[in-house]
Amino acid sequence: MAEDGEGPGDPPASTDALWEALWALLPHTEEELGLELGAPVDPSAAGLLRQAAGLLYAGRLDACLQASEAVLDYAWEKLNTGPWQDVHKAWRQVYTFACLFKALCLCREPREAGATAAALHVCDLGLLMGAAVLGDILIQVAAVLQAHLPARKRPAPSLQQDPPDTKKPRGSLVPAVPPERAVPRLHRPALQHFRTHFLLPRRPVILEGVADHWPCMKKWSLQYIREVAGHRTVPVELGSRYTDEDWSQTLMTVDDFISKYVERETTDVGYLAQHQLFEQVPELKQDIGIPDYCCLGDGEEDEITVNAWFGPRGTVSPLHQDPQQNFLTQVMGRKYIRLYAPQDSEALYPHETHLLHNTSQVDVENPDLERFPKFAEAPFLSCILSPGEILFIPAKHWHYVRALDLSFSVSFWWS
Amino acid sequence: CALAPELRARQLHLGAEHALLLGADGQVFSWGGGRHGQLGHGTLEAEPQPRRLEALHGLTMVEAAAGGWHSVCLSETGDVYIWGWNESGQLALPTRRLAEKTAPGEGGGDGADTKGGASTEDGAPATFIAVQPFPALLDLPLGSEAIKASCGSRHTAVVTRAGELYTWGWGKYGQLGHGDGTSLDQPRRVKYFVDNQLHVKAVTCGPWNTYVYTVEKRKS
Numbered sequence: 212m213a214e215d216g217e218g219p220g221d222p223p224a225s226t227d228a229l230w231e232a233l234w235a236l237l238p239h240t241e242e243e244l245g246l247e248l249g250a251p252v253d254p255s256a257a258g259l260l261r262q263a264a265g266l267l268y269a270g271r272l273d274a275c276l277q278a279s280e281a282v283l284d285y286a287w288e289k290l291n292t293g294p295w296q297d298v299h300k301a302w303r304q305v306y307t308f309a310c311l312f313k314a315l316c317l318c319r320e321p322r323e324a325g326a327t328a329a330a331l332h333v334c335d336l337g338l339l340m341g342a343a344v345l346g347d348i349l350i351q352v353a354a355v356l357q358a359h360l361p362a363r364k365r366p367a368p369s370l371q372q373d374p375p376d377t378k379k380p381r382g383s384l385v386p387a388v389p390p391e392r393a394v395p396r397l398h399r400p401a402l403q404h405f406r407t408h409f410l411l412p413r414r415p416v417i418l419e420g421v422a423d424h425w426p427c428m429k430k431w432s433l434q435y436i437r438e439v440a441g442h443r444t445v446p447v448e449l450g451s452r453y454t455d456e457d458w459s460q461t462l463m464t465v466d467d468f469i470s471k472y473v474e475r476e477t478t479d480v481g482y483l484a485q486h487q488l489f490e491q492v493p494e495l496k497q498d499i500g501i502p503d504y505c506c507l508g509d510g511e512e513d514e515i516t517v518n519a520w521f522g523p524r525g526t527v528s529p530l531h532q533d534p535q536q537n538f539l540t541q542v543m544g545r546k547y548i549r550l551y552a553p554q555d556s557e558a559l560y561p562h563e564t565h566l567l568h569n570t571s572q573v574d575v576e577n578p579d580l581e582r583f584p585k586f587a588e589a590p591f592l593s594c595i596l597s598p599g600e601i602l603f604i605p606a607k608h609w610h611y612v613r614a615l616d617l618s619f620s621v622s623f624w625w626s
Numbered sequence: 627c628a629l630a631p632e633l634r635a636r637q638l639h640l641g642a643e644h645a646l647l648l649g650a651d652g653q654v655f656s657w658g659g660g661r662h663g664q665l666g667h668g669t670l671e672a673e674p675q676p677r678r679l680e681a682l683h684g685l686t687m688v689e690a691a692a693g694g695w696h697s698v699c700l701s702e703t704g705d706v707y708i709w710g711w712n713e714s715g716q717l718a719l720p721t722r723r724l725a726e727k728t729a730p731g732e733g734g735g736d737g738a739d740t741k742g743g744a745s746t747e748d749g750a751p752a753t754f755i756a757v758q759p760f761p762a763l764l765d766l767p768l769g770s771e772a773i774k775a776s777c778g779s780r781h782t783a784v785v786t787r788a789g790e791l792y793t794w795g796w797g798k799y800g801q802l803g804h805g806d807g808t809s810l811d812q813p814r815r816v817k818y819f820v821d822n823q824l825h826v827k828a829v830t831c832g833p834w835n836t837y838v839y840t841v842e843k844r845k846s
Contacts, residue, residue, distance in 0.1 A: 284798070288694060288779055288833075292642045293659065459756055461722070564671060 227320055229327065229359045236351050237315075241268045244345070246308065252301050256285055260305055263312050276316035283309035290340055303342035307349060310337030314352055328442055331356040332464075335444035338491050339462075350493060353443075360442055385595070385615055386547050386576070394550065394594040394602065405603075406507050410536070413605035415550050415592055418502070418538075423599030427498040427542050431619060433469055436521075440492045441466040448482045452527045454562075454570060473523045473617060482526040488519035489621075495519075502538045502601060505625045516624040523617055530559060530571035530611040535624040537604040541596045544616030548602060549575055549593045551609035558585035559609055575611040596620075629655065629676050639692035641710075642779070646697050647676060652686030654679045654699050662695040663759030664710035670759060681761050682707065693777030693795075694833070698784075699761075704771025706784060707761040714780045715811025716795030718764050722754040724811050766792060766813055778831035783838075784813070789825035791816040791838060799834045 238244055241264050248257045260282045266275035286306040290298055314330040314337075334353040341349070397405075399420040409416045422428070443465050450458030463471075465483075472481030489496040496517075505515055516535075524544070532553065539548075551559055559571040560583050573583045580587050595615065596602050604610050606626075629635075634650035643659030655676040656665040663670060666679050682699070687707075689700040696710030696717060708717045715721045766772060766786065774785035781795030781802060792813040793802040800807060803816045816838075819826050824840035831837070 281799075288642070291695070294661075459722075564669070566670060 227322075229318055229322075229355070230320065232355045232359075233315055233318055233352060236348060236355065238345070241265060244308070248301050248305060250301075251299050252305055256282065256305065259285075260308055263309070267312055267315065272316045272319040275312055276319075279309050279312040279316060283313060287340075300342045303340065304344050307337045307341030307344050310334060310341060311344070311348060311352065314349075314356070318356075327356055327359055331360070331442055332444050335491065336462075339444070339446065350491075353491075354493075357442065386593070388593050388595060392591060392593050394548075394592045402504060402507060405504055409603060410504075410507055410605075413552075413608065415605060415608060416603050417594060417596065418504070418601040418603065419599070421502060421504075422500065422540050422601050425498065425500050425542075427495075427621075428599055430498055431542055433473065433617075436619075437466060437469060439494050440488070441469075443492055445483055445488065445491070446486055447472070448484050449479065451480050452529045454529050454567065454572075473521075477523075480523070480526060482520075482522040484520050484522065484526070484528070485518050485622075487517060488521075489517050499540075499542075499621055502540070502623060504538065504603075505623060508536065508625045510626045514625070518622045518624070520620040520622060521618070522614060524614055526612075526614045526618070528610075528612040530573060530575050530609050532569050532607045532609045533604075533624065534606060535626050536606045537602075538623040538625070539596065539602040539604055540621045540623070541598050541600050541602075542619045542621060543598060544614060544618035545598075546596045546618055546620060547593070547613045547615055548596055549591050549611040550604065551589055551591045553607040553609070555589045556609070558589035560586065571609065576613070637690050639690055639697075641692040641697070642694040644692065644695075644697070645676075646690050646692045646699075648687055648690040648699065652688065652702065654682055654687050654690060656697065660759075662711035663757040664692075664695050664697050666697060666709040666759065666761050668760050670757070679761065689773070689775050691775040691777045691782075693782065693831075694779035696777060696780075696782070698775045698777055698782060700772045700775055700784075704773065704787060706764040706766060706772045706775070708764050708782070709758045709761045711780075712755050712758055712811070714796035714809050716777070716780050716782050717755070717758050717762065718782070718794045718811060718813050719755040719758060719762065720753065721756065721811045724809055725754065764813070767815070774828055776829045776831040776836075778836065779833040781831065781836075783829045783831055783836050785826050785829050789819075789827070789840075789843070791819055791826045791829060793836065801831070801835050803836060803838075 244264055246261050246264055259278055263275050263278035263282060266278060282305060286302055286309055289302040290306060310333050314333040317326050317330040317333065331353060334349045334356065337349045394415050394417050396417040396419055400418065441464065444462050445465055445468065446460055447463055447468050448458065448460050452458065468481060468483055472479065489499065501512065501515065505512070530551070560573055561568055562570050562572055573586050578586050594602065635647055636650050637648040639646040641664055644656060644664045645658050647655040655678050657673040657676045658665070660672050661670050665673055666681060667673065667677060686702045687699040688702050691698045693716060696708065698706065698708045700706055710717065712719050712721050713723060715724055766784065770786040770788060770790065772784045773787050776783050778801055781793060781797065783791060783793045785791055792815055794810045794813045797804065797809040798807050802810060803818060804814060819840060823843045825843050826838055826840050828839040829836060
């Protein structure tokens with residue numbers, strides 16, 4: 212039976228640099244893949260995955276693609292069964308392996324137009340929903356694919372500025388921050404001072420002069436983000452706020468997100484929110500630091516969850532609380548933030564459902580005081596967070612966030 | 627337990643995370659996980675106990691079926707009620723994933739299955755429904771009466787009194803029987819049985835396939 216693609220045993224019949232680079236990332240032998248998956252992965256699924264691996268190493272790439280697709284679809288159903296935190300890691304690893312094989316097979320020759328971008332998309336799905344295998348091989352595959360995508364043309368310098376959103380907004384869109392309610396600000400406080408006066412008593416504070424020299428502050432622009440991550444697939448939230456009925460999540464490339472939801476003057480809100488973008492795109496990770504004050508916590512540095520929050524003016528995170536300490540760092544644009552203490556939770560009328568019990572029912576900037584009368588008297592602090600500034604949000608502190616400009620924030624969740 | 631001791635259970639169907647029970651009195655109960663609206667009580671909350679579908683109060687159901695994350699029941703008058711997850715159009719409601727021509731949405735991450743299915747006839751932007759947490763009444767073409775139903779993990783199949791089979795939902799592995807790998811968010815009659823003069827009597831779906839029982843139509 213004729214072989215239908217390049218394989219390790221074949222004499223180098225082509226000088227396909229992409230294929231060579233991808234193949235070099237794989238273990239030399241099929242056995243080194245480590246596909247001995249136990250429960251709960253059922254033997255038929257594990258068997259089909261091993262079959263796909265065998266086809267890959269035998270160079271039967273069309274057949275491998277077909278088998279990988281089936282494993283991928285099967286594992287996807289498992290990933291969607293039950294609460295996400297209960298999904299067994301083994302299924303996520305199966306999903307990752309299937310993505311790996313599929314991404315490789317998509318790059319087989321003869322290569323269709325868009326194959327490399329499609330393969331990168333598959334890698335991103337594996338990164339978003341799978342679990343790392345072979346030392347997080349999908350990151351390396353993504354890097355190789357990214358390097359083989361056509362480079363962007365740098366536009367003329369005058370076009371490199373960000374779109375008009377950075378101009379002052381019209382009207383009374385910028386909320387007043389009463390001085391007696393302002394979050395206190397400190398310039399590079401000593402670790403112990405921060406610990407004694409803010410961390411232990413759980414008081415919010417804005418730290419200035421800590422992140423303002425991170426490379427991201429100068430480097431990041433829409434153009435730069437497009438260059439580094441434009442082809443990458445990311446989760447985007449659609450809809451004004453996650454408590455709305457018409458709110459949904461979808462996947463799209465960063466290019467599409469910027470074109471459709473950031474650059475365009477649109478009533479449809481799209482928000483790249485709460486996404487570990489820096490795990491997916493390590494190149495961006497080099498532009499940010501980690502606030503030193505995290506070392507005051509109990510956890511290890513690799514346990515800190517770093518999330519990206521990127522969107523147009525007007526994105527809103529309804530009043531809610533998170534279980535961990537948060538250093539919310541502003542990189543692009545400004546955000547209006549209001550904070551309420553956990554002891555005032557009753558006046559914030561949290562939802563009663565399990566799904567939303569950490570979210571208030573009250574619309575902070577337009578509260579229905581007939582339904583939520585106690586809210587009017589609840590004490591709060593507020594601020595406008597600008598680029599270079601870090602807001603310390605103590606664990607369980609309620610916070611409401613609205614972007615006043617096109618905005619990029621980085622949050623650090625630590626314990 | 628919320629089930630009355632005098633309840634006579636007729637059918638029990640299991641999805642990936644939920645259970646559907648059809649009683650002799652034509653009432654439907656559901657319980658289990660509800661994050662995709664598959665329980666039909668109007669929320670995304672789980673139900674630890676069997677709970678009657680209030681939305682179907684006053685209607686008599688004669689058939690029920692459960693897919694991976696969706697539910698179907700048929701009334702004694704041949705109407706189809708359907709609820710749950712619509713990510714591949716398995717509820718026969720417009721789904722975003724089939725309307726987009728390029729990269730897929732949150733779906734199976736495959737991008738290789740061809741896109742088919744609905745947009746509104748006048749080209750106006752459709753309202754996409756990802757999750758339907760209440761039963762929705764589905765109109766089959768030509769007002770056909772449904773008598774049997776079965777669901778795969780992400781597709782739906784219905785037999786009509788006239789002996790036709792309609793399928794919709796995820797079709798990547800040919801489970802819809804239309805000769806290709808297209809997914810649909812509208813019911814489509816399976817032409818094969820019409821062309822071969824077969825009267826469809828019953829249908830049963832596996833997760834990714836469909837089994838159909840037919841008898842030959844009498845030649846007149």
